[in-house]
Amino acid sequence: MSNDEHIKGYSGAAAGWGALKSVTRSWLGSDNAVKNIRAMLKTNQDHGFDCPGCAWGESPESGLVKFCENGAKAVNWESSGRSVDPDFFARHPVAELLKQTDYWLEYQGRLSHPMRYDASTDHYVETTWADAFALVARHLQDLESPDQAEFYTSGRASNEAAYLYQLFVRAFGTNNFPDCSNMCHEASGIGMADSIGVSKGTVVFDDLEHADAIFVIGQNPGTNHPRMLEPLREAVQRGAQVICINPLKERGLERFQHPQHPLEMLSNGSKPTNTAYFRPALGGDMALMRGIAKYLLAWEREAAAKGEPPVFDHAFIAAHTTGLDTYLVSLDATSWEHIVEQSGLGLEDIELAARMYRRAERVVMCWAMGITQHRHSVATVQEIINLQLLRGNVGKPGAGLSPVRGHSNVQGDRSMGIDERPPAELLDALARRFCFEVPRGHGHNTVQAIQAMEAGRSRVFLGLGGNFAQATPDTERTHAALRRCELTVHIATKLNRSHLVTGRDALILPCLGRTEIDRQAEGPQGVTVEDTFSMVHISHGQLKPHSSHLRSEPAIIAGIAEATLGDRPVDWSWLIADYGRIRELIADTIPGFENFNARLEQPGGFHLGNAAAERVWHTDSGKARFRAHELPDELVNASVLARGETPDLILQTMRSHDQYNTTLYGLDDRYRGVFGLRQVLFVNEADIRRLGFEPGDRVDIVSLWDDERRRRVTNFVLVAYDLPPGQAAAYYPETNPLVPLDSYGDQTFTPTSKFIAIVLEKAKKTNILPAKQA
Numbered sequence: 023m024s025n026d027e028h029i030k031g032y033s034g035a036a037a038g039w040g041a042l043k044s045v046t047r048s049w050l051g052s053d054n055a056v057k058n059i060r061a062m063l064k065t066n067q068d069h070g071f072d073c074p075g076c077a078w079g080e081s082p083e084s085g086l087v088k089f090c091e092n093g094a095k096a097v098n099w100e101s102s103g104r105s106v107d108p109d110f111f112a113r114h115p116v117a118e119l120l121k122q123t124d125y126w127l128e129y130q131g132r133l134s135h136p137m138r139y140d141a142s143t144d145h146y147v148e149t150t151w152a153d154a155f156a157l158v159a160r161h162l163q164d165l166e167s168p169d170q171a172e173f174y175t176s177g178r179a180s181n182e183a184a185y186l187y188q189l190f191v192r193a194f195g196t197n198n199f200p201d202c203s204n205m206c207h208e209a210s211g212i213g214m215a216d217s218i219g220v221s222k223g224t225v226v227f228d229d230l231e232h233a234d235a236i237f238v239i240g241q242n243p244g245t246n247h248p249r250m251l252e253p254l255r256e257a258v259q260r261g262a263q264v265i266c267i268n269p270l271k272e273r274g275l276e277r278f279q280h281p282q283h284p285l286e287m288l289s290n291g292s293k294p295t296n297t298a299y300f301r302p303a304l305g306g307d308m309a310l311m312r313g314i315a316k317y318l319l320a321w322e323r324e325a326a327a328k329g330e331p332p333v334f335d336h337a338f339i340a341a342h343t344t345g346l347d348t349y350l351v352s353l354d355a356t357s358w359e360h361i362v363e364q365s366g367l368g369l370e371d372i373e374l375a376a377r378m379y380r381r382a383e384r385v386v387m388c389w390a391m392g393i394t395q396h397r398h399s400v401a402t403v404q405e406i407i408n409l410q411l412l413r414g415n416v417g418k419p420g421a422g423l424s425p426v427r428g429h430s431n432v433q434g435d436r437s438m439g440i441d442e443r444p445p446a447e448l449l450d451a452l453a454r455r456f457c458f459e460v461p462r463g464h465g466h467n468t469v470q471a472i473q474a475m476e477a478g479r480s481r482v483f484l485g486l487g488g489n490f491a492q493a494t495p496d497t498e499r500t501h502a503a504l505r506r507c508e509l510t511v512h513i514a515t516k517l518n519r520s521h522l523v524t525g526r527d528a529l530i531l532p533c534l535g536r537t538e539i540d541r542q543a544e545g546p547q548g549v550t551v552e553d554t555f556s557m558v559h560i561s562h563g564q565l566k567p568h569s570s571h572l573r574s575e576p577a578i579i580a581g582i583a584e585a586t587l588g589d590r591p592v593d594w595s596w597l598i599a600d601y602g603r604i605r606e607l608i609a610d611t612i613p614g615f616e617n618f619n620a621r622l623e624q625p626g627g628f629h630l631g632n633a634a635a636e637r638v639w640h641t642d643s644g645k646a647r648f649r650a651h652e653l654p655d656e657l658v659n660a661s662v663l664a665r666g667e668t669p670d671l672i673l674q675t676m677r678s679h680d681q682y683n684t685t686l687y688g689l690d691d692r693y694r695g696v697f698g699l700r701q702v703l704f705v706n707e708a709d710i711r712r713l714g715f716e717p718g719d720r721v722d723i724v725s726l727w728d729d730e731r732r733r734r735v736t737n738f739v740l741v742a743y744d745l746p747p748g749q750a751a752a753y754y755p756e757t758n759p760l761v762p763l764d765s766y767g768d769q770t771f772t773p774t775s776k777f778i779a780i781v782l783e784k785a786k787k788t789n790i791l792p793a794k795q796a
Contacts, residue, residue, distance in 0.1 A: 028702075029718075029741055031695035035279040035292035036244040036251055044091055044680075044692065051098070068625060072551045072561035074100055074178060074536040075682055077427040078247040079227050079555040080626065090248035095680070095687040099516075100535040101565060104131025106517045111137060111146040120522050124492060124755065125686040125700075128516045133532035134569035139524050146530060151573065151581060154529050159585035161482050161509040161527065168195030168461070170481045172471040175201045175440045176488030177432025178536070180549035180561070182604045183575035184431075184438035185612075186597070187486055190583035192439075192449075193458055193591050197465030198480070199442045202488055202683075203432050204468040205495075208770040209394040210425035211436070213403030217647050218416060218423070219640030222433065224632050225386055225422035226555045231256070232420030235263040235382035238296075239406070240307060240392020240776075241426055244274015244693060245679045250426070251278040254295040263378050266296040268392060269304060269674070270704075270751060271744050273693035300375055301746050303366025304672045305657040305777045307393055308402035310372060312653060313361040315409050316353050317376035333380060335414030342637055343411055345648035352650035360653055366746055384420030385410065390428070392674075395776040397659075399767045401651035408648050416646065417637035427554040429683060430536075434552030437612065437630070442467050451611040456591040468494060469771045472763060475503035483525065484511040484582075486575065487533075489684040491520035495761035495773040496733070513578050518684070533575050538563040540574045543599035547574070550605070550622065552630070558615075559627025576601065658779050659765065661728035669726055669779035670713055671705065675754040675761070684755050691753075699739065703782075704751040707742035713782055717742040720785035723752070725760035725778050733760050737785045750780065 075096040110130065116139070119127065136154045137146040149157075162171060173191045175184060191199065203211075211221035218224070230236065230253040243250035254264050255278045266275040276299075279292040302310050322333040339346055362369060379385060387406050393399060407416075407423060415421040427433045439448050442465035449460045466474055474480035476499060483490075483504060494500045504510055507525030514521065515535045521528070534540055540547045540563055548560040573581070580594035597603045602619050609618040614630040621628040633639070639646050658669060678700065680688035690697045694704070703723060710717055719740050725733045735757055745751065754775065765774045 028697055028699040028739070029695060030697055032273070032692050035277040036248070036274040036295070036693065044095070047688075069562060071536050071563050072430060072559065073097070074430055076247040076249075077177075077430050077432060077554045078249045079553040079557055092245065092248055092682055092687075096682060097537055099128070099685065099687055101537050102131045102516075104129075105134045105569070106130050106132065107134040108137070108148040115144040116146070116522050116524065117144055120519075124519055124684065125689060127518055128685060130517055132516060132535075132568040133514060133530060135571045136532060137530045139528035141526065149529070154531060155581045155585035157527065157529065158484070158509070158511055158582050162194065162586050165481060169198060169465070170479065171196060172198050172200055172466060172475065172480050172483045174468075174471070174483065174485040174488065174490050175199065175435055176486060177202045177429030177435060178488075179435055179486050179575055180431060180551060181434045181438050181558070181608065182549050182601050183486065183579060184435040184440050185604060185608050186576050186579045186583070186594075188439035189452070189456070189592070189607075190579060190587070192452060192460055193456070193583070193587055195461055197442055197444060197461050197463060198471065199440050199465055200468040200471035201435065201440050201442070202429065202493065203436055203440075204442075205493065205772055206391055206428055206432070207394055207425050208772045209399035209403050209767055210389070212769050213400045214407065214423065214425070216641075217404050217407045217649055218634040219638075219646070220632055220634045221436075222556055222632060223422070223424040223426075223554060224416055224635040225424045226557075226629065227253075229386055229420050229422055233257065233262055233382075233384050233386045234420065235265060235378060235385045237265045237267065237379075237385065237387045238275065239267045239387065239389040241388065241390030242268065242270070242272045242274060242676070243426070244272055244278075245677055245681075246390065246428065247426060248274065251295055252280065254278070255280070255293045258294050258297055263298065263382060264296045265375060265378055266299045267302060267307065267310065267375075268299075269301050269746055269749055271299070271301070275299065298374065298378060300367060300371055303364065303746060304674055304749055305396050305398070306365040306367070308398060308405050308651075309361045309365035309653055310367060310375065311402070311405040311409055312353070312356055313358075313365060313367075313372035314376040314379055315405070315412065316356065316358075316361070317373055318380060318409075318412055319350060319353050321380065334412050338414030339411070342417075342639065343646045343648060344643050345650070349408055349648035349650045352652065356653055364653055364657070379409070379413075384418065385413065385415045386420070386422055386424055387415075388424040388426050390426045392776055394425075394770075395767070395772055395774055397657075397765070397767055397774055397777070398651075398654050399772065400769050401649075404649040404651065411646055411648060417635055422635060424554070430553075431551040433554060433556070434550070434558070437552055437614075438608070439612070447613070448611070455607070455611050458591045467771045469763060469766055469773070472496075472500050472503045475506055478506055481508045482511075483507050483509070485520065486513050486579070489518040489520045491523045492518065492684045492755040492758065495758055495765075495775065496763035497755070497759040498733075499763050513575060531578050532569065532572050533578055534563065534567055534572050536561060536563065537565050538567045538572070539565065542574070542577070542601070547601045549576075549601065550627075556630040556632060557627050558622075558630060560622045576604065657777060659728060662726045662779055665728065667726045670781045671709060671748060671750040673723070673725075673750045673752060673757065673760065673778040673780045674776040675757045675778070676751055678753050681753070694743070696741065700753050700756055701738045702741045702752065703738040704741050704743035704745060706745045706747050706749065709747055709750075710740050710742060715740055715782070721782045722785050723757070723760060724781050724783060725762065726781065727762040727765060729762070729764070731762075733762065735759055737787050
């Protein structure tokens with residue numbers, strides 16, 4: 023480890039005392055501590071509100087405390103007592119705010135009034151809701167085509183807000199729905215829909231309790247969805263195998279101290295969360311899965327020759343699948359040399375993983391961004407599916423496929439129709455129910471939206487939540503694209519950098535948070551969300567709104583729609599008076615939501631159902647499909663290699679522990695031993711010295727791509743870390759400038775944020791950001 027004062031190491035388990043201390047600091051620092059205690063105790067409870075953090079599902083068992091460390095941070099962060107009001111904007115011109123860090127911006131507190139950017143003074147100034155809606159309507163109505171507007175959605179929007187949003191946008195005339203899901207699980211949806219006919223995970227929470235083996239691939243639940251640690255720990259305790267596949271040794275995948283177990287806390291004990299840990303090369307997961315399947319095939323042939331029980335589930339394969347023969351040909355054609363070289367693992371490790379998979383009768387495969395943010399991500403997802411199909415591990419209790427979604431309700435937004443390539447069934451249902459000509463052409467995803475704004479083809483950007491300017495790749499290009507717009511609009515709870523990267527006109531429209539009471543004409547309202555297990559439940563805010571000027575997301579969308587379209591195709595104000603009316607429209611048009619309002623009365627909500635989990639395959643053949651793909655010849659972009667450039671390292675971007683997506687709750691990364699600093703680059707110590715540096719040195723990072731742009735971030739501290747050779751890791755959004763806009767997954771347009779070819783240069787500056795920035 024470096025001797026830098028910010029790099030101190032951490033020996034504790036995941037959660038436990040460290041989590042309690044962190045939650046206490048977050049709670050006391052919210053400037054709203056007394057009220058926030060009540061809010062935290064109502065998180066994920068009946069008659070309470072759904073956690074505004076991750077999309078992890080709830081155990082059927084009840085409990086007093088049903089939030090994790092980062093869920094508590096999300097509640098305290100949203101429920102801050104500090105305000106970003108008109109006086110704040112009068113004191114700070116946009117040019118000055120742009121110099122502040124992302125952490126400082128959000129730390130200032132909750133947005134309190136609708137604000138309009140005044141370019142002549144470079145200040146945001148207060149406006150009225152009526153004037154704001156009229157401004158949006160005027161810009162939209164002045165467009166030559168509805169396709170000149172981009173309508174972005176963050177995953178935290180409720181089902182009701184997302185449904186109204188897509189209805190308004192389609193009635194306006196476009197399918198331009200760049201969405202946060204374009205940047206995360208797009209490969210999961212595409213690969214699963216093609217292979218098994220559904221784009222969502224096939225497991226429910228109960229399956230984790232009955233699995234003989236759980237594979238946790240390319241994800242870090244200790245930070246990104248900490249409530250997942252408890253079922254992993256319990257699986258190990260009952261004798262199941264938990265196989266973790268991740269390049270970094272993440273604390274949450276090693277051991278967990280349960281904050282609600284007094285004896286464990288008092289003894290400072292912990293329990294393991296894995297039984298095996300494999301560390302492939304970045305981009306090597308597909309090769310590892312191919313190797314496991316190749317071992318299974320060899321054992322299947324040995325068993326057949328000896329007259330022993332088969333390894334494959336032949337009854338399942340015969341009744342429920344197609345394409346096996348072609349897939350087996352691809353296994354035979356893939357050399358062990360290619361598998362070992364690309365996976366970064368030796369044959370003994372691959373064989374061990376294969377034996378653990380073979381011994382288990384019921385296997386759950388979980389994965390996240392470490393799988394989906396590569397060029398060959400769809401192929402990797404389908405290789406995981408192939409492996410599960412070989413043993414009949416889809417559609418039986420204790421087994422299945424689980425892409426672990428990130429932000430709360432990102433899955434629900436897609437269910438509601440936030441989709442730039444909508445299914446014909448959805449469009450037909452909307453056309454029947456609302457009697458208007460629904461746009462049928464494909465709209466823009468996130469990358470295409472940036473390209474359209476950059477080229478001047480799109481002139482209006484409207485963001486429903488999120489932090490588009492920072493969440494997206496190629497930051498310099500994205501910022502320039504947004505500044506070319508005639509209008510940028512952001513519906514948000516807190517100030518972030520996207521609000522400062524303005525079009526010629528710009529609006530900030532402050533909305534209620536998940537924690538706040540949403541009172542409309544006919545009383546307090548609840549909103550609904552869908553978790554990663556396809557459970558839908560209702561959420562009721564508990565706190566008094568931060569400001570009397572806030573409006574709910576559905577109300578803001580309805581206000582814009584009414585100003586733009588009048589009462590076409592619905593009476594927007596009437597819908598907003600009672601959100602049950604929105605849910606009736608959802609029930610009329612979205613499969614799985616029939617009798618929506620009545621089903622919400624069930625304790626814990628209801629499950630949408632999953633055809634593949636019932637072994638009903640909505641594919642062309644009516645069966646699940648083995649998909650055969652060749653392993654990539656090279657993972658580094660071929661045109662980069664053709665230019666004669668050789669990367670020093672392959673970089674993956676990731677979150678720190680005090681972070682959720684682009685929201686920074688603090689400047690520490692406790693589990694990785696980094697405190698008060700974010701400009702760090704984690705590298706194997708041998709690689710640091712191989713490249714002529716020492717731990718603690720400061721470097722500039724330059725990414726390699728096949729264009730003439732020089733993408734660089736500066737002044738990063740080298741941290742010696744237990745990483746496989748040739749790899750590096752660093753936090754986003756600080757390293758998003760290194761991700762080329764044109765480097766995205768095959769079929770997905772998802773940025774390749776987990777595989778960036780980089781070189782290191784000695785830093786030209788040696789100052790570092792202070793530890794205290796707020």
